[in-house]
Amino acid sequence: MSYLKSTFRHPQSPTNALGYTQANYEGALSTLCAGCGHDSISNSIINACFELALEPHRIAKMSGIGCSSKTPAYFLANSHGFNSVHGRMPSVTTGANMANKDLIYIGVSGDGDTASIGMGQFMHLVRRNVNMLYIVMNNGVYGLTKGQDSATADLGSASRKGVPNMYEPMDLCELAISLGSGYVARSFSGDKDQLVPLIKGAIKHNGFALIDCISPCVTFNNNDGSTKSYDWVRDHKEATGKVDLVPLEQEITVQSPGSDKENITMHDGTVIQLRRQNENLDIHCRESVLTALEEAKQNEQVLTGLLHLNTDSKSTHEIINTSDTPLNQLNESDLCPGSAALEAFNQSLR
Incomplete structure (x- = not known):
């Protein structure tokens, strides 16, 4: 059996505005x-x-570290990458972001990597509003260590080991909203039509953006008793609405003027178009979203879609007023202005 990935691509493959085909964004064979x-x-x-x-x-x-943390090898082969220590991706990303804010940061983590050993780092990453997309590939188990329940496993949910989980689960969306994240969403790995626009919107968001994505583990957690299996999520998935990203300056044509629709302008001028099914859900209001998430739990539903959005949130660089020039581009004269500048600064503090 060959494990080599074919390099053949149709000569008329679609290209984007840069002239790249989708193959330019792929990675190694999974x-x-x-x-x-x-x-x-x-x-x-x-x-x-x-x-x-x-x-x-x-x-x-x-x-x-984890099954999820292997995936960056499988996409964007021509991008920068750093595979850190278990649970320590947030601090490494924060440091890289402070050094070079011109890059687009996509963090990939798992429910164990985030909600267990990395919980302390994750919480501070959110409250500092580091400008990045953070995707949690949430399967409710530790796939690399043979399927033990993770901190996001639902109460009473049973993995293939057969023992129902006895503990209350961590809800990462509720936590991120309570800590001030300006973009919080939940999706399902099997719902590409919903997930792709959510990722696009999260990348365009200024500040920390979380997507908690239910991702069934076919080896340890895709059985009838699991609330993170393909069948269970499909049967209990409740979407908050249909989300799409409308590029800047593209004409928006309203097909149904009477529908419940909202156009949300992002910082760079792009617009998220949201059609809401639940009139009671106000994605700009923390209390409304947290109530909706709790109600969904009581009804044994997985609430998916764009859950919370705050376009006025400030990223870490805006909060602490960092240099307009990325730190990795500063020269010696910028970093060491001389004794006269130091003396003037000391005088200003006296």
């Missing part, structure tokens, strides 16, 4: 289990970056 939801998420990232016409060399892929 070694994950066949049918793993993580591969579907990787493909959605590829599609989103292709459709946004992002330059691969302007993207930095960050990850920790």
Whole structure:
């Protein structure tokens, strides 16, 4: 059996505004289990970056340890990347972001990497509003260590080991909203039509953006008793609305003037177009979203879509007023202005 990925591409493959084909955004051949939801998420990232016409060399892929953290090898082969220590991706990403804010940071993590060993770092990453997209490939188990329940496993949910989980789960969306994240969404690896626009919107958002993506583990957590299996999520998925990203200056034609629709302008002028099914859900209001998430839990539903959006949020660079020039581009005269500048500064403090 060959494990080499074919390099053949149709000569008339579609190209984006940069002239790139989708192949320019792909990576190595996946070694994950066949049918793993993580591969579907990787493909959605590829599609989103292709459709946004992002330059691969302007993207930095960050990850920790786990099945999910292997996936950056499977997309954006021509981008920067750093595979960090278990649970430590947030601090490494923060440091890289402070040094070079001109890159687009896409962090990929798992429910164990985020909600267990990395929980402390994740919380501070959110509250500092580091400008990045953080995708949690959430399967409810530790896939690399044979399927133990993770901190996001639902109460009473049983993996293939057969023992129902006895503990309350962590809800990463609720946590991110309570800590001030300006973009919070939840999706399902098997729902590409919803996930790709959510990724595009998250990349365009100024500040920290979280997408908690349910991603069934076909080896340890895709059985009848699991609330993160393909069948269970499909049967219990409740979408907050249909989301799409409308590029800047593209004419928006309203097909149904009487529908409940909202056009939300992002910082760079792009617009998220949201058609809401639930009239009671106000995505700009934390209390409304948190209530909706709790109600969904009581009804055994997985609430997906764009859950919370705050276009006025400030990224870390705006909060602490960092240099307009990325730190990695500062020269010696910028970093060491001399004794006269130091003395003037000391005088200003006296």
